[in-house]
Amino acid sequence: MAWGLGKAFTKLFSSARQIEAHDWDDLEDTLVQADFGPAVTDETLAAVHRVADASATLDTDDLRRILGEVLEERLAKFDPTLNLKSSTGQPAVVLVVGVNGVGKTTTIGKFAKFIATRGKRAIVGAADTFRAAAVDQLATWAERAGVDIVRPTVDGQDPAAVAYQTVERAIAEGHDVVIIDTAGRLHTKSGLMDELGKIKRVVEKIVPIAEVLLVLDATTGQNGLNQATAFLEHAGVTGLVLTKLDGSARGGFVFAVQEESTIPVKLVGQGEGIDDLTGFTPHVFVRQLLD
Numbered sequence: 001m002a003w004g005l006g007k008a009f010t011k012l013f014s015s016a017r018q019i020e021a022h023d024w025d026d027l028e029d030t031l032v033q034a035d036f037g038p039a040v041t042d043e044t045l046a047a048v049h050r051v052a053d054a055s056a057t058l059d060t061d062d063l064r065r066i067l068g069e070v071l072e073e074r075l076a077k078f079d080p081t082l083n084l085k086s087s088t089g090q091p092a093v094v095l096v097v098g099v100n101g102v103g104k105t106t107t108i109g110k111f112a113k114f115i116a117t118r119g120k121r122a123i124v125g126a127a128d129t130f131r132a133a134a135v136d137q138l139a140t141w142a143e144r145a146g147v148d149i150v151r152p153t154v155d156g157q158d159p160a161a162v163a164y165q166t167v168e169r170a171i172a173e174g175h176d177v178v179i180i181d182t183a184g185r186l187h188t189k190s191g192l193m194d195e196l197g198k199i200k201r202v203v204e205k206i207v208p209i210a211e212v213l214l215v216l217d218a219t220t221g222q223n224g225l226n227q228a229t230a231f232l233e234h235a236g237v238t239g240l241v242l243t244k245l246d247g248s249a250r251g252g253f254v255f256a257v258q259e260e261s262t263i264p265v266k267l268v269g270q271g272e273g274i275d276d277l278t279g280f281t282p283h284v285f286v287r288q289l290l291d
Ligand code: GDP
Pocket: 098, 099, 100, 101, 102, 103, 104, 105, 106, 107, 184, 215, 243, 244, 245, 246, 269, 270, 271, 272, 276
C-alpha cells in the first residue's frame, strides 16, 4: 500500500554516505515542506541530533534509521485503535463530522466496506439532510459498499431523527456498526454544533456513541485544522481521519495534527476509490514516509 507521501525524503536518503553539515538544513527543510509544523520539526531535529551525536560512525543510512525511530516514538504516544465493540442489540455507533468537502461521505463509503470486509455488518445513516444531494451521494456509496442506508423520510428531516431511526433499525436487524453522516455547514457554526449535540443526545438515549470521527483534509494543512476548531472544542471528537494523503506530500501533517489536537489519527484516506482507506499503523506509516 503506497501512502503517496510524495517521496519527501528520497533526495535526502538517495545514497548512503557520510553526513555533511548541510544535511541537517536539508532535513529541516524536508520536515517543514512535508507539513510537520514548526514545533514537531524542531523537537524531531533536536532528538535526532541527540542520538546522532552519541553515535561514532554516522552516514545518511543511520540518519534515516534514527529519524524513523524518533518519529515512531512520537506516534507511540497515541492509540490509533478504533472502538467498534458491539454486542447483541448494542451496535457501535460512529458519528462522522467535519467541515464541508473534507471527505466525510466518501470516507463513510470506504469505511462501510472496510467493516464489511472484516465480517461485520454495517449500516449508514444519511443525517446530512441540509443538502438533498448529500443523501443521494451517500446512497451511491452504500450501494458500492453493499450496505444498507437509512434516509430521511421527508426532505430536510431533523438529522437527529434520521440518526435515531438508523440506530433503531440497526438494533432490529442486528447490524454491528452504525455510521452516521452529518452536515459540514449550516447557517451558523453554533447552529451546526447544536445540531451535532442533539444527534448525540438523541442517539445516546438508546446506545452510547462509540466514536466521533473528525475528518480532516491533509492537503489543507494548518488552515484545515483551524477550520475544525469548533469540532475539537464542542463535538467530543474521539478520533481523526486524515483524507487526501495520496500524492499530497503532506505526511508530516499526521504528526502536527495529533500533537496539536491531542486526538489520535485512526483512519487514513488515500484516494477516491472504495478500497483507499486504511487503519493507522505507525510503523508502516513511518516506513512508507521514509522509504
Ligand atoms: P464531505 O463534504 O466532507 O462529505 O466530502 P466528500 O466525501 O463529498 O468529498 C469531497 C471530495 O473529496 C470528493 O471529490 C472526494 O472524491 C474527495 N476525496 C475524499 N477523500 C479523498 C481521498 O482520500 N483522496 C482524494 N484524492 N480525494 C478524496
